[in-house]
Amino acid sequence: MTTRVRRRTIAAFLGPAVAALALVGIAPLLYAVWKSLHYFNLTKLAQERYVGLDNYAAVLTDAVFWQAMGRTATLFAIAVPVQIALGLTIALVLHRPGLTFWKTLTRLSLVLPMATTYAVVGLLAQVMLNQKYGVFNQMLGWVGIDAINFIGDPTNAFIAVILWDIWQWTPFVALVLLAGLSTVPPEIEEAATLETRSNWTVLRFVQLPYLVPSLVAVLILRTADTLKLFDMPFTMTRGGPGAATEFIAVLIERVGNRQFDIGMAAAQSIIMLALTIVLARLYIRLFYREVR
Template identity: 45%
Template sequence: MSRQRRTLVPWLFILPGFGFLLLVGLYPLVFTFVTSFERYHLDTIYLGTPFVGFDNYIDSLRSSLFIGAMLRTGFFVLVALPVEMVLGLGIAFLLDRPRNDGLRAFTRVILVLPIATTPVVVGLFGALIFNTQFGVVNYLVGLAGIRPVDWLGSPTLAMVSVFALQVWQWTPFVALVMLATLATIPVEMEDAFFLESNSWLKRLRHIRLPYLIPGLTAAAIFQTAYMIKLFDMIYTLTRGGPGESTDLISLQMERLSFRAFDAGQAAAESVIMLVVTLVLSQLYIRFFYREPEA
């Protein structure tokens, strides 16, 4: 086999996979980008899809629905993410190196259950749990002598309900990532630390945090992206209501695309959100991500 052919062979092997990736990854992205510059109404597509320049982007940035949904999504991430991180970290510390291996295995299974539950089902269960008349939350509230609370009918409480279900479902994910990260800390390093100090805070700051930060950054990026595209759970719980109180950006885009059939503007909104997600990811990496020193 000539040298030239030997160089070519590896490329031939990766070509099918590369082609598949292009097809399923790049094509929709390019299609969305192109569509965002067109008047692309699904219900009147027979009239053509003329190029409209930046009109869809301008309309999006002028739309109170889009700006409102963006702000709501931002607020949701800002509140839910730190809570998930703190609770997840706390659970990980509690479960780290317990004496009982059986309990440890059991709790890890318990942690996987919420993550494994389909978001649609979480939303449906949520609708039952937070039901004003028959819900278990109001039953518990009633035991304390408080009148039934209208969880899903009040704009503020509906958002609280969405927030509670999000934290319930995804805090275990942060906890599992943190548990895995804690397992990477060399035992010798911690043992050496104990020779000098018993302080839990100092141990956290000087030994554990440097190892935890890459995991925390990864979990934060993953969760931020997830919350920005959060759709199915809210759709089945409140469908973005009451009014637009739980209308996060993905619900707004779905409504625009498949109810008002304005796929052009919805594509423009998608591109804007893609840019926001990429910028946020870069910010996380720049400001939080640190490789532990060897």
């Protein structure tokens, strides 16, 4: 049974939130669409003019844009499978009974990386990965590997961003998958462990089907967050050296904030937004069936 209420009551409850979110979330977006149809550079304001879809055409044929997209996709394609593999291992260990105190402690420490200010994560990388003063290179030295110039070399800087992304988000994946594992009915799991001694079989045929929703959530959210990724590479390398770690959000920030070409940045961000909305729709369709 649902409570019947007057329209005005509903409007009074929802109105303020909807108005506020429209003001900060939708109005700027419309303004961005409008600006994306103009040549608009903050340093050449006199030359502002309507250019139709020129900015979009320029973005879609711009090698720099596609390279940034490619880098973003590469980061995702390397980091996320590693995060899932490590995360699943951690989740399976935490899911097993016993060692309760240790496991609580581990679960608490897993919360730390994903809550850490993303900008600070990038700064930490600067300090820990420095070729000469960095502790990471010192540790590599202990196992006989020569110090690596992580920040200064294009390939290594990219690897460093991947490593750092893995550090920050593996715990998140682990905890999401752990939540997924807890949806497996314990009776089924127990019955299966009596049937077979192989953990692999239990994982493949009993636990995995229950993990599918969590895995899909991880994939969609990691895609969205990789598209958003700005703070960590920005504080770590500023997108450099060259453009080696210029991911899509870092590129847009450079075009808008350091080249002042806001019309172009707007066009780039609208294209990115289109992609994001597809992801969001997918996510919502898969996970919020019950509210329909």
